[in-house]
Amino acid sequence: MALLTVQDLTIRTQEQKLLVEKLSFIVAANSCLGIVGESGSGKSLSAKAIMGLLHPNLCVSGAVNFQGKELLQLPEEEMRKLRGRRICLILQDAMSAFVPLYTIGQQMTETLCEKLAVSKKEAIQISLQELDKMNIREPTQVVKKYPHQLSGGMLQRIMIALTIAVKPDLIIADEPTTALDPLNQSEVIKELQRLRKELKVAILFISHDLDIIRRIAEKVVVMRQGKQVEFGNVDAIFSTPKHEYTKYLVETREKITQSFRKALGRDPV
Numbered sequence: 001m002a003l004l005t006v007q008d009l010t011i012r013t014q015e016q017k018l019l020v021e022k023l024s025f026i027v028a029a030n031s032c033l034g035i036v037g038e039s040g041s042g043k044s045l046s047a048k049a050i051m052g053l054l055h056p057n058l059c060v061s062g063a064v065n066f067q068g069k070e071l072l073q074l075p076e077e078e079m080r081k082l083r084g085r086r087i088c089l090i091l092q093d094a095m096s097a098f099v100p101l102y103t104i105g106q107q108m109t110e111t112l113c114e115k116l117a118v119s120k121k122e123a124i125q126i127s128l129q130e131l132d133k134m135n136i137r138e139p140t141q142v143v144k145k146y147p148h149q150l151s152g153g154m155l156q157r158i159m160i161a162l163t164i165a166v167k168p169d170l171i172i173a174d175e176p177t178t179a180l181d182p183l184n185q186s187e188v189i190k191e192l193q194r195l196r197k198e199l200k201v202a203i204l205f206i207s208h209d210l211d212i213i214r215r216i217a218e219k220v221v222v223m224r225q226g227k228q229v230e231f232g233n234v235d236a237i238f239s240t241p242k243h244e245y246t247k248y249l250v251e252t253r254e255k256i257t258q259s260f261r262k263a264l265g266r267d268p269v
């Protein structure tokens with residue numbers, strides 16, 4: 001069943017320059033759709049358009065249907081109710097998601113009180129429980145810290161813990177692992193997979209990394225220069241890419257992998 005249907009999403013500047021052209025895809029409930037493409041291809045703008053967070057100097061058209069609601073027509077107040085509750089956004093730079101002046105605990109508590117309409121005491125309890133579930137050690141100490149006192153990987157995992165607590169239906173993860181080292185990347189991917197399994201949440205996962213998309217998504221949209229060049233099952237698209245650009249992406253990835261294997265003294269695959 002379709003949870004999110006994006007139809008002909010088009011984004012232009014006021015000067016009519018096309019930044020995203022006729023993007024169309026479906027995200028089924030409890031599935032993961034990847035959007036892959038080079039820098040500047042329009043991935044983040046598309047995510048922002050779905051969330052109703054585009055810069056006001058941009059014009060958007062097309063249709064974005066989420067749980068039967070037409071998001072591009074929704075009044076801002078309604079949209080605000082959906083954002084951070086039914087649809088959550090996880091960004092590349094977790095640091096920017098937190099306010100530097102408040103502790104992690106204060107920020108988690110405030111978000112949970114607002115989004116879940118629970119008391120402060122309950123919100124603190126939920127925060128500690130979710131941090132514990134994320135295998136974050138000594139959660140009672142972590143909640144007393146300010147964002148700058150924690151690593152990027154830790155902040156990203158806290159963001160995911162907060163998202164889990166809110167129990168949304170859709171998570172839009174925009175390059176959530178790009179700023180992380182491989183160990184933290186792997187942890188974050190594992191947590192997102194767990195989230196899907198446990199909460200039956202759907203994920204729209206934006207990345208320029210084919211390997212990560214292959215690990216986490218079943219379907220993929222390939223974007224280039226604002227245009228959607230392919231949409232379909234991950235295995236089919238990466239094993240038999242139709243579009244020249246997808247072929248180029250897959251071949252480049254394979255060449256890099258083989259160079260690494262050579263450098264490590266292993267046989268090329």
Ligand SMILES: Nc1ncnc2c1ncn2[C@@H]1O[C@H](COP(=O)(O)OP(=O)(O)OP(=O)(O)O)[C@@H](O)[C@H]1O
Binds near residue numbers: 019041043044046057
């Ligand atoms: N407010 C804006 N006004 C005009 N152009 C913009 C605006 N925001 C983004 N753009 C342009 O739109 C294009 C697509 O940007 P977008 O951030 O969606 O790319 P992306 O695929 O997410 O890239 P990256 O992987 O580097 O984040 C870029 O050329 C960018 O410069």
